[in-house]
Amino acid sequence: MAARRKASLPRVSLDYTGCLSDRIGAAGFTRQQIERSAAGTRAHLKRLRRGLDAGRWGFEAILDDANAAADAQREGRRLGRLAQTLVVDGIGGSALGPLALESALAAGPRRLTILDNVDPELVYRQLHGTEAARAAALVITKSGSTAETMANLLVLLEWMERAHGPRHAQRWSAITDPAKGDLLKLARRLGFSTLAVPANVGGRFSVLTAVGLVPAAFLGIDLEGLLAGARAMRDHCWSAPPTRNMGVMGAVLLWQLATRRGRNIQVLMPYAGRLVAFADWYKQLWAESLGKRLNRRGRTVETGQTPVTALGATDQHSQVQLYVEGPHDKVVTFLELEHYRRDVRIPRLHADLDSTGYLGGRTLGQLLKAEKLGTEVALSAAGRPNFTYRLPRISAHVLGQLIYLFEFQTALSGELYGIDAFDQPGVEAGKLAAYALMGRPGFERDARRLERELARRRAII
Numbered sequence: 001m002a003a004r005r006k007a008s009l010p011r012v013s014l015d016y017t018g019c020l021s022d023r024i025g026a027a028g029f030t031r032q033q034i035e036r037s038a039a040g041t042r043a044h045l046k047r048l049r050r051g052l053d054a055g056r057w058g059f060e061a062i063l064d065d066a067n068a069a070a071d072a073q074r075e076g077r078r079l080g081r082l083a084q085t086l087v088v089d090g091i092g093g094s095a096l097g098p099l100a101l102e103s104a105l106a107a108g109p110r111r112l113t114i115l116d117n118v119d120p121e122l123v124y125r126q127l128h129g130t131e132a133a134r135a136a137a138l139v140i141t142k143s144g145s146t147a148e149t150m151a152n153l154l155v156l157l158e159w160m161e162r163a164h165g166p167r168h169a170q171r172w173s174a175i176t177d178p179a180k181g182d183l184l185k186l187a188r189r190l191g192f193s194t195l196a197v198p199a200n201v202g203g204r205f206s207v208l209t210a211v212g213l214v215p216a217a218f219l220g221i222d223l224e225g226l227l228a229g230a231r232a233m234r235d236h237c238w239s240a241p242p243t244r245n246m247g248v249m250g251a252v253l254l255w256q257l258a259t260r261r262g263r264n265i266q267v268l269m270p271y272a273g274r275l276v277a278f279a280d281w282y283k284q285l286w287a288e289s290l291g292k293r294l295n296r297r298g299r300t301v302e303t304g305q306t307p308v309t310a311l312g313a314t315d316q317h318s319q320v321q322l323y324v325e326g327p328h329d330k331v332v333t334f335l336e337l338e339h340y341r342r343d344v345r346i347p348r349l350h351a352d353l354d355s356t357g358y359l360g361g362r363t364l365g366q367l368l369k370a371e372k373l374g375t376e377v378a379l380s381a382a383g384r385p386n387f388t389y390r391l392p393r394i395s396a397h398v399l400g401q402l403i404y405l406f407e408f409q410t411a412l413s414g415e416l417y418g419i420d421a422f423d424q425p426g427v428e429a430g431k432l433a434a435y436a437l438m439g440r441p442g443f444e445r446d447a448r449r450l451e452r453e454l455a456r457r458r459a460i461i
Contacts, residue, residue: 012246012389014389017387020034024380024383025383029256037252037256039242041242044412045242056200057411059206059411063208068195068196069223072209072217077218084111087112089152092288093202093206095140096277098216101212102219105394116148132162133163135163137172139153139156143176144176144177172190172193175214178198202422208227208400226399227400232397233405237404247408254413263329263385264305266307266308267332268310268333268335269333272335272337274394279311282406286305287307288427290304290414291303294419296419301419316375325382330384332379333387336369341394344364346361346367348360433450436450
């Protein structure tokens with residue numbers, strides 16, 4: 001991989017005016033209150049730094065692993081020489097990360113087909129809408145045993161072998177734990193190419209590992225720019241003083257609003273269609289990291305802020321009524337784009353009509369920016385907290401910045417809440433129940449218990 005890009009490249013910025021009390025009243029805070037809270041994060045930052053330096057959490061260290069990035073680049077390009085479509089079999093971060101990168105950055109002829117569910121009609125439609133003769137397959141599960149991923153893997157194996165015969169194995173790649181798990185065993189048995197997810201990187205933090213980089217390289221996305229952007233934001237988050245630090249200020253604002261103003265719902269609202277899948281990626285990152293029953297001391301806290309996604313301007317006509325006049329339990333986080341890759345001029349037609357005359361000669365981009373500003377003004381006037389991450393454009397470097405910023409913000413928020421942002425015991429409980437009900441060996445006692453419990457609790461009309 002080439003050297004780091006220059007730090008002078010355009011950077012994401014944060015505008016938190018819509019959280020100030022002199023703008024939104026009692027729901028907000030004074031600038032001094034926010035800055036005092038940010039300055040008070042030094043101990044939390046030190047705890048986070050210790051965990052990163054000790055290797056407990058590896059989402060940051062992966063940015064410096066040039067060999068892993070080069071391996072992902074080679075593997076993605078290899079698959080790209082074989083296929084026009086890459087079928088990605090994974091769930092959670094294994095699917096949301098690749099999809100976010102494709103939606104935001106892909107511009108070439110290749111595409112992804114994502115199998116992230118076991119809905120039979122959906123899987124059938126996706127595979128029958130994909131030309132198997134021009135497809136390759138990528139299966140991703142860190143544990144090597146995720147039920148949904150392994151079930152779809154078996155379906156995919158039959159589909160690929162039918163199209164390519166015994167040579168289908170060269171069209172496969174598997175990303176999993178480097179040392180253990182059934183996917184690793186199966187990949188070696190069948191002769192699949194394999195890459196590793198670092199043991200200290202959880203699925204929702206894995207988009208800048210092979211999990212996201214292999215599909216990105218297949219699509220022709222600029223991996224160097226993506227990683228350089230993440231490193232540039234890392235430098236900012238660990239060097240800027242707290243009151244001038246986007247990662248610190250973002251975490252503090254959301255934590256303060258949730259714990260002191262009852263804003264337990266965060267609406268992430270991009271004003272760019274290319275960022276809708278990114279918003280879904282963020283939704284998992286925030287929800288699974290911060291939604292915890294116990295804090296680190298074992299006390300029941302049942303904490304977390306519920307993430308909701310909305311698209312501007314579409315959801316101004318479906319959700320914003322609730323956000324402006326409904327319960328005072330939400331904060332809106334805008335993603336605003338300064339420059340669009342393409343803009344569309346509105347023709348000067350039917351200028352005699354009030355509803356069209358003023359639009360002629362302007363652009364759709366100008367209208368979308370005005371819609372965002374109007375929504376921000378309406379929320380602020382109604383005393384509803386909101387703030388904006390402003391993106392100069394959507395590029396690999398800018399998206400890399402945003403990925404690291406949100407990962408850092410999530411990790412620091414875990415420290416503010418006093419919980420472990422890197423585990424997911426609630427998800428594991430559901431997985432184990434599914435294993436039992438599907439008859440996985442070793443879960444027979446659990447299966448009998450669950451069957452009795454389900455039979456006893458039926459309430460059917």
